[in-house]
Amino acid sequence: xxxxxxxxVVAAMKKIxxxxxxxxxxxxxxxxxEKEGFSLTGLQTGKGALEFCRQVxxxxxxxxxxxxxxxxxxxxKRIRQDPDLAATPIIFLTxxxxxxxxxxxxxxxxxxxxxxxFFVRELTxxxxxxxRNQGMPPAARVLQAGGLELDPSSRQVxxxxxxxxxxxxxxxxxxxxxxxxxxxxxxxxxxxxVWGQDRAITDRAVDVYVLRLRQKIExxxxxxxxxxxxxxxxxxxxxxRALAGV
Numbered sequence: 395x396x397x398x399x400x401x402x403v404v405a406a407m408k409k410i411x412x413x414x415x416x417x418x419x420x421x422x423x424x425x426x427x428e429k430e431g432f433s434l435t436g437l438q439t440g441k442g443a444l445e446f447c448r449q450v451x452x453x454x455x456x457x458x459x460x461x462x463x464x465x466x467x468x469x470x471k472r473i474r475q476d477p478d479l480a481a482t483p484i485i486f487l488t489x490x491x492x493x494x495x496x497x498x499x500x501x502x503x504x505x506x507x508x509x510x511x512f513f514v515r516e517l518t519x520x521x522x523x524x525x526r527n528q529g530m531p532p533a534a535r536v537l538q539a540g541g542l543e544l545d546p547s548s549r550q551v552x553x554x555x556x557x558x559x560x561x562x563x564x565x566x567x568x569x570x571x572x573x574x575x576x577x578x579x580x581x582x583x584x585x586x587x588v589w590g591q592d593r594a595i596t597d598r599a600v601d602v603y604v605l606r607l608r609q610k611i612e613x614x615x616x617x618x619x620x621x622x623x624x625x626x627x628x629x630x631x632x633x634x635r636a637l638a639g640v
Contacts (some may be wrong), residue, residue, distance in 0.1 A: 497595060
């Protein structure tokens with residue numbers, strides 16, 4: 395994959411934290427990413443990863459899932475629970491290639507999921523994409539509909555005043571739908587918009603995430619009044635009326 399020319403030059407040196415136990419891969423990534431203008435530091439063990447992350451305050455974390463002494467998924471979960479680190483982009487590096495593994499990783503809050511072996515240029519492009527997204531001006535307007543309130547600035551969702559616990563991907567999917575009420579999107583369109591065109595999961599993931607969203611935002615997930623299914627096509631956010639094909 396050679397599409398780095400489509401990304402803007404990173405203006406300021408970004409700090410990347412790499413947690414990877416493979417010595418050769420660690421050295422390879424350090425050499426190439428520093429050549430790209432990034433500052434890279436890291437660990438080759440999961441022990442003390444969260445504390446080290448708090449000290450370094452990286453702009454992005456590259457995280458191996460299968461570490462010899464730790465589970466990268468657990469490290470990701472703890473980073474997302476830390477209020478000072480929660481917004482830090484996380485890219486998983488892993489040999490686990492199944493769709494289930496990818497969904498679990500994204501569900502826990504990872505921003506991207508790169509399967510080994512991979513091309514360094516591809517990883518570099520994905521890193522730059524994360525930084526490009528960080529530089530986009532936030533749409534700060536609070537979205538409200540059907541008792542649901544989504545605040546893009548604080549990344550919080552509330553239902554009738556009660557805060558809901560959504561994963562990063564659930565939040566992005568809900569925000570995308572709430573910004574376009576009444577518009578019907580195919581699964582493919584939702585994948586491109588929420589997960590990006592350079593994704594590694596199938597459209598079945600959309601059904602999984604919609605189901606999980608309904609369990610959190612609908613009073614009765616079996617009879618949804620906010621996110622509606624359009625049989626044979628996809629989904630729409632329409633809190634004002636029930637739609638045919640639900």
